Amino acid sequence: MIVRRTIDKDELKELPKTVFPGRIYVIQSEAETERAVAYLQSRPVIGIDSETRPSFTKGQSHKVALLQISSEECCFLFRLNMTGLTQPLVDLLENPAVIKVGLSLKDDFMMLHKRAPFTQQSCIELQDYVRQFGIQDKSLQKIYAILFKEKISKSQRLSNWEADVLSDGQKQYAATDAWACLNIYNLLQELKQTGDWEVSPLTATVSPTEEVIGNKISD
Structure with missing residues (x-):
């Protein structure tokens, strides 16, 4: 697989849209939170993201x-404006046995810490992680497009995340973002294990000695 360094906006616009293919559960009670977290605690790796009312x-x-x-x-949408950041979720975020993958995690955790104190464990920041593969873009939309040749719609980003009922568009947007983080990580882990990847050559203005081709990551 040839891993590109970057993708431009015009090319991004032409790509087909991706959507989360699994089941989406909206969680808005403590009992629902406990059941959802019990499932997530059994997973080795999960994708996470958060949304705040603009x-x-x-x-x-x-x-x-x-x-x-x-x-x-499946993706669980925890409506923290209704439940708060409850202890089961804190336990999950602090569990070192479950890897949490996300993008701009520093911002997500900064906001979550305003709801409850916790010390997050076993987190993978994709903006840092993808650099090992030569990817220079930092947005989730562009990283996903580089690796999967599909685009993530951002049309719901500035919608009201405290609405009484989340729309189908909001639910699909939110689920896709968290799942996309996991999808990116899983693919990069596969490439890392097989070594079957190369970074696309640099432009002609850069000397060949500065090109990084066939760059493989050691464990």
Whole structure:
């Protein structure tokens, strides 16, 4: 597989959209949270992301409203604006046996820490991780496009994540983001194990000695 360093916006626009193919569960009670976390605690790796209601007024801000956590098969949307960050979720975030993969995790955890104190364990920041494979882009949309030749829709990003009922579009958007993080990590782990990848050559303006081709990661 040839891993490209970057992708431009025009090319990104032409790609087909990707959608989360699994089942989506909206979690808005403590009992539902306990059942969902019990399942997630059994997974070796999960994808995570969060959403906060946008503020269009200067000086106004909101607490994180949604924490989405995905396995390969299903994604749970925890409505923190209804339940808060409960102890089962704290236990999951602190569990060193479960790897949490996300993008801009520092921002996500900063917001989550405003809801409850915890010390996150076993986290993979994709912006850092993909650099080992020569990928220079830092947005989830572009990283996903480089690796899967599909684009993630961002049309719901500024919607109201504290709405009484999340729309189908919101649920699909939220689930896709968390699942995409996991999907990226799983593919890169596969490439790392097989060594069957190369970084695309640099432009002609760069000397051949500076090119990184066939770069493989040691364990």
